[in-house]
Amino acid sequence: xxxxxxxxxxxxxxxxxxxxxxxxxxxxxxxxxxxxxxxxxxxxxxxxxxxxxxxxxxxxxxxxxxxxxxxxxxxxxxxxxxxxxxxxxxxxxxxxxxxxxxxxxxxxxxxxxxxxxxxxxxxxxxxxxxxxxxxxxxxxxxxxxxxxxxxxxxxxxxxxxxxxxxxxxxxxxxxxxxxxxxxxxxxxxxxxxxxxxxxxxxxxxxxxxxxxxxxxxxxxxxxxxxxxxxxxxxxxxxxxxxxxxxxxxxxxxxxxxxxxxxxxxxxxxxxxxxxxxxxxxxxxxxxxxxxxxxxxxxxxxxxxxxxxxxxxxxxxxxxxxxxxxxxxxxxxxxxxxxxxxxxxxxxxxxxxxxxxxxxxxxxxxxxxxxxxxxxxxxxxxxxxxxxxxxxxxxxxxxxxxxxxxxxxxxxxxxxxxxxxxxxxxxxxxxxxxxxxxxxxxxxxxxxxxxxxxxxxxxxxxxxxxxxxxxxxxxxxxxxxxxx
Numbered sequence: 001x002x003x004x005x006x007x008x009x010x011x012x013x014x015x016x017x018x019x020x021x022x023x024x025x026x027x028x029x030x031x032x033x034x035x036x037x038x039x040x041x042x043x044x045x046x047x048x049x050x051x052x053x054x055x056x057x058x059x060x061x062x063x064x065x066x067x068x069x070x071x072x073x074x075x076x077x078x079x080x081x082x083x084x085x086x087x088x089x090x091x092x093x094x095x096x097x098x099x100x101x102x103x104x105x106x107x108x109x110x111x112x113x114x115x116x117x118x119x120x121x122x123x124x125x126x127x128x129x130x131x132x133x134x135x136x137x138x139x140x141x142x143x144x145x146x147x148x149x150x151x152x153x154x155x156x157x158x159x160x161x162x163x164x165x166x167x168x169x170x171x172x173x174x175x176x177x178x179x180x181x182x183x184x185x186x187x188x189x190x191x192x193x194x195x196x197x198x199x200x201x202x203x204x205x206x207x208x209x210x211x212x213x214x215x216x217x218x219x220x221x222x223x224x225x226x227x228x229x230x231x232x233x234x235x236x237x238x239x240x241x242x243x244x245x246x247x248x249x250x251x252x253x254x255x256x257x258x259x260x261x262x263x264x265x266x267x268x269x270x271x272x273x274x275x276x277x278x279x280x281x282x283x284x285x286x287x288x289x290x291x292x293x294x295x296x297x298x299x300x301x302x303x304x305x306x307x308x309x310x311x312x313x314x315x316x317x318x319x320x321x322x323x324x325x326x327x328x329x330x331x332x333x334x335x336x337x338x339x340x341x342x343x344x345x346x347x348x349x350x351x352x353x354x355x356x357x358x359x360x361x362x363x364x365x366x367x368x369x370x371x372x373x374x375x376x377x378x379x380x381x382x383x384x385x386x387x388x389x390x391x392x393x394x395x396x397x398x399x400x401x402x403x404x405x406x407x408x409x410x411x412x413x414x415x416x417x418x419x420x421x422x423x424x425x426x427x428x429x430x431x432x433x434x435x436x437x438x439x440x441x442x443x444x445x446x447x448x449x450x451x452x453x454x455x456x457x458x459x460x461x462x463x464x465x466x467x468x469x470x471x472x473x474x475x476x477x478x479x480x481x482x483x
Contacts, residue, residue: 023076032073039098040069046094065094072098079106083119090126093134099123100171107175108182116172124168131160219452222445238368238403273445353392355383355415361392362413365399371410372399378417387477390453391415391424394461397446398426398473408432409470421459423476430469450475 023029043065051061068089075082083106086099103123106116135156353361362374382388395413402411409428416423447463450473454461459477466472 028076032075035075035097035101036070036073038069039072039095039101040066042097043069043089043094046092050092050094068095069098072101075102075105076109079109079111080115080119082106083123087119087122087126090123090130093130096167099127100167103168104171104175104178107172108179110179110183120168120172124164127167128160128164131163132156135160222449353396354385354388355391357392358395358413358415361396361399365403365411368403369408370399370402371408373410373412375412375414376417377414380417383422383479386457387422387479390457390459390477391422391475393453394450394473394475395424395426397450401446401471401473402426402428406431406471421476421478423474425472425474427466427472428470429466447473 023032044062045065047061047063047065048058050056050065051058068085071082071085079102082098082102086095086102089095090099103120106119139156359374362372365372383391395415399411399413402409406428409431411426411428414423414425414427416425450463451461454475454477457477459475461475463473464471
């Protein structure tokens, strides 16, 4: 993997502290200094001939050559300066190595192409002029046997042009190739860094989505356990309170046993709500490495919920060999409460409870002593599993709240089938003071769970007290097209 942008910035800062001036590496320093020394020696030797031609002292010509040749050391920093020096020294026939290396560096550097073309053209023209003049001088001094051959016509320009191109074209073309290759590698490196950053962002986003999915799953489990278990346990406690109210007709031991059933049911419901509170926490207590079940969820909270529900069921079914035996199925649809039977499973369906199970739900509340009226408006039709399950859960939780907070109150459950939506409303009047309340604990998550379910499907949820002293829960769910 390549280094990220931040790593490259740190590496670049450290490299800048170790570098010498404009060189990034030691080998670059050694190469440029070596080329400058060779170029200085070449120009120094050529300075001797230049001094003889222009009648200057030889030491002065050598010093000029050494100074001009050493300019090659700054080729990476100022390539244009090196090429200009080589063009300026072309009439003196000095700095051929400096000219070749300067053209290569200029072509490979990040210099605008118009500057590269202009300077390469100037160098080529200067070299061509020097070549033509030098060859004419050599031809004039030569003793030619062939008098019918005149080299000054076409021979000198053509040969000079070939020699000029042979000197200048290769370094320019090679420099262009190296520069393009370096820019391509830098572009690929930048793309790799950008891709790595994008992958890192995608990984972070995927982790956040996974965390959100885990939290959403915890909330979903909390809603399901609250709606399914809390409602049944609440009815169990209501039945126990009713049994305690009629106890004077029975032996006093039955009264104590009935009170024990109510206490155990309330304790089980309180423990259940504590476990639901754990499931609703925003930050999971156990990370990915913690104990998990087959689906990757934390086992202890769900196990505790199961134990709480089982304890409540046992309390309702039997309180001991000496106490009264409550028949199994004493709260099922159309009968007393008991464990979930096959009929319950069929009524709720594979995807959860449906709207056709509302009549059985209302009947359960009636058996618990509540006065419930069920009104259906509009043409009855089937909806999607999510819509029907949400509508069922809203009515179920609203009835549970009635048993908790409005004992003996009259309740009206309305279900309205409309064109593109289905609406449900549960309204209760004030509680009856003559009815003994079951004293059920409340965790405050019922209305929150209903609102979450409804808004998840794009519906509207409204709840609040009525002018008559009761409470009203209303929800409207949109029906998807084709449902």
